[in-house]
Amino acid sequence: MNFAILDDVLPDMQELTTQTLQRALRSTPICQIGPVVEYAFVQASFPQVLPALTTWHHSLIIEAYLGLIRSGNGHLPTSASPYAQEVEFAWAPSTRQAFANPAWVAFRKRFQDAAQRSGLPKATAQGITGACDEMVSNGFEHSERPDTSIIGYRWDRGEFELVVADRGIGVLESLRQHSDYSDLQDTGTALRTAMTDGESRFGRHGSRGYGFRQVFLSLAQLDGCLRFRSGDQRLEIAGQGPTLAAASIAQAAAYQGLLVSIVCHA
């Protein structure tokens, strides 16, 4: 399973047989956490059409994700270790106080440790941790369903991956709550708008809307792949020092909420 297969198969999922879907989805090994999370969130909206992850053969990533789901919403990881695991998922804080919970603080340290173990310089790992803080805080502030927000990381030599995803109201509905964006019609434009400096559901003339800036700053010296999913659109950026100017937008299967997936190479 990878993003390319999801993009190929999921938009037409209602027209394909279960056999065809399963063959396509299982045609490649599971190497990244982003596709698994995106699939799981889409599957939750189409349980009659898409096979549940529990039907997959053993995969470290799927087991880690299902372990999170089985632990129950909001259940924080019990490990106090600052040392990274190969793959780890956690529920994001759903209250302001939960951001100070020692279990969350420890997870954050493991996150940064994983980024450094992948080969990223310490300053870059700190920058990516700051970017993760922004994405998690965005979900808390804007999704209106912070209890659904999850975060995951995966590292390997030379590669670090993170995903932050929620099943909230999505970017389009979030922006439309302000009169500055009342005439926004499609999610692709909403995604691009949300990622632009100074734009947020609080309007254009405040001091907010700079959360995605840290994402781009942290990847400025890296080769990275970014994917943002909300509604029926996906926004992707790939390359050295990715910027919003290089973004492409395309149709995708319906996704309730917002998903941010980042893969970067040391």
Next chain:
Amino acid sequence: MHSVHVGKLAGDDTLGGAANGLNLLAKLLPLLSAQSTGTAFFLDFGDVAMATSSFLRESVIGLRNHCRQNRPDLQVVVANPNQVVLEELGFLLTKTNDALVVCRLNKAGTPSDARVLGLLDAKQTLALKGVLKLGGADAASLASHFKDEDEIGLTGWSNRLATLASKGLVVETKNGRSKIYRPTVEGMSYGA
């Protein structure tokens, strides 16, 4: 004069997200009661590697705005920011047409290299330059100093000085009926 090590108080050297910024603000507010009137409150970023705009907005600007409403006698100053933090703070202040004092602070708590970071409009800039040049000023002394450049009246100068105080750039002290404004940190500069 009082200072707080921001990284130590926040529990990390990597500071991001609005929620974390608000949590730091909640830790800072109780510390204000120990602060003497008319002094600078230094947020020492010497133990911070990086901070995002959202975090700085909620913590630093949040504290400054709180003081504006509840402790107008206190001025918030950012001390010892590294280049990464300085650039992000400068970015935030520029985008929001705001300004703050930044400086170096040594272990004895003595500030140096103080300067105003961010943006001021032309009128505020003139008022600040007047205060810096005179070492301290009231509306009447600025009106006299700039009588050839700007002919606004005493109320206009008072308003400009009050705006500078609300941004934490000058300290207001009462002198009988008039108000004297001095630079928040002695020797501070603005612009090139």
